[in-house]
Amino acid sequence: MKTEYSIITENLTKKFDDFTAVDGINLKIRKGQIYGLLGPNGAGKSTTIRMICGVLTPTKGKGEVLGLDLYSQAEDIRQNIGYMSQRFSLYEDLTVLENLSFYASIYSLTRGEKKERIAELIKMAGLEGKEKRLAGQLSGGWKQRLALGCALIHKPKLLILDEPTAGVDPVSRRIFWELIYQLANQGITILVTTHYMDEAESCDEVSFIFKGKILAKGTPEELIESKNANNLEDVFISYVEEQTGQKVKTSFNDMRFICNRKEGRKK
Numbered sequence: 001m002k003t004e005y006s007i008i009t010e011n012l013t014k015k016f017d018d019f020t021a022v023d024g025i026n027l028k029i030r031k032g033q034i035y036g037l038l039g040p041n042g043a044g045k046s047t048t049i050r051m052i053c054g055v056l057t058p059t060k061g062k063g064e065v066l067g068l069d070l071y072s073q074a075e076d077i078r079q080n081i082g083y084m085s086q087r088f089s090l091y092e093d094l095t096v097l098e099n100l101s102f103y104a105s106i107y108s109l110t111r112g113e114k115k116e117r118i119a120e121l122i123k124m125a126g127l128e129g130k131e132k133r134l135a136g137q138l139s140g141g142w143k144q145r146l147a148l149g150c151a152l153i154h155k156p157k158l159l160i161l162d163e164p165t166a167g168v169d170p171v172s173r174r175i176f177w178e179l180i181y182q183l184a185n186q187g188i189t190i191l192v193t194t195h196y197m198d199e200a201e202s203c204d205e206v207s208f209i210f211k212g213k214i215l216a217k218g219t220p221e222e223l224i225e226s227k228n229a230n231n232l233e234d235v236f237i238s239y240v241e242e243q244t245g246q247k248v249k250t251s252f253n254d255m256r257f258i259c260n261r262k263e264g265r266k267k
């Protein structure tokens with residue numbers, strides 16, 4: 001498989017007993033790309049990610065991550081990627097510094113490397129002055145950036161983010177995405193799942209997953225054009241409607257209109 005790609009999967013499939021959660025997924029993610037996986041709840045995004053991270057063995061198909069085989073080199077994959085889940089994987093009763101230090105030990109950084117890297121990451125995450133705060137006492141946005149720092153401690157070339165901005169405020173989301181851009185500009189490949197369509201539009205390429213299958217993939221511009229839509233949210237809804245045969249009743253604009261009318265009636 002070619003080395004210009006950080007992730008390649010062919011017919012990647014995962015079954016849980018008789019249920020097929022991921023059904024023949026083909027991905028080619030170039031080095032340095034920000035790649036988004038989109039899809040409704042239960043579509044199979046996290047299961048796909050867990051296979052790519054080397055924590056879940058596929059039922060069928062093949063794949064390479066950073067040139068490493070998904071089956072025979074899963075442990076090497078786990079060591080070489082950065083992973084951040086929506087639950088942030090922090091130790092809430094440890095301080096900011098202790099969390100970073102803990103992750104540095106897991107990846108066997110030397111004492112010198114550890115000190116230097118932790119200082120870099122504290123700065124990157126804007127956590128200066130908060131080093132001695134317990135992670136559990138940080139607000140959502142700070143926790144999120146600390147978790148990102150922990151995921152980057154060993155300078156991974158591939159960063160995998162599973163709904164990293166779920167539950168954080170809009171300002172924190174923007175700050176987080178600025179960091180993501182900076183990392184991509186440094187050549188780090190980023191695979192991210194999100195339910196936020198503004199975030200999806202910030203990706204270089206995206207795939208829509210529905211019931212374990214990829215329905216469409218391309219740049220956000222290509223997908224918007226292909227459906228003659230105004231934005232990725234409308235494209236997403238259009239695919240869901242096609243697949244379920246059910247019309248999603250109203251756009252947000254229509255809803256605002258309906259609410260205004262109701263307000264009007266009350267007066």
Ligand SMILES: Nc1ncnc2c1ncn2[C@@H]1O[C@H](COP(=O)(O)OP(=O)(O)OP(=O)(O)O)[C@@H](O)[C@H]1O
Pocket residue numbers: 016021039040041042043044045046047048
């Ligand atoms: N360990 C498991 N055993 C059985 N079924 C599972 C398991 N893990 C996931 N599933 C099922 O596989 C399907 C896909 O789940 P997955 O978590 O990958 O979806 P998702 O797209 O990440 O959803 P969300 O957006 O809600 O996080 C779901 O129906 C889920 O219930």
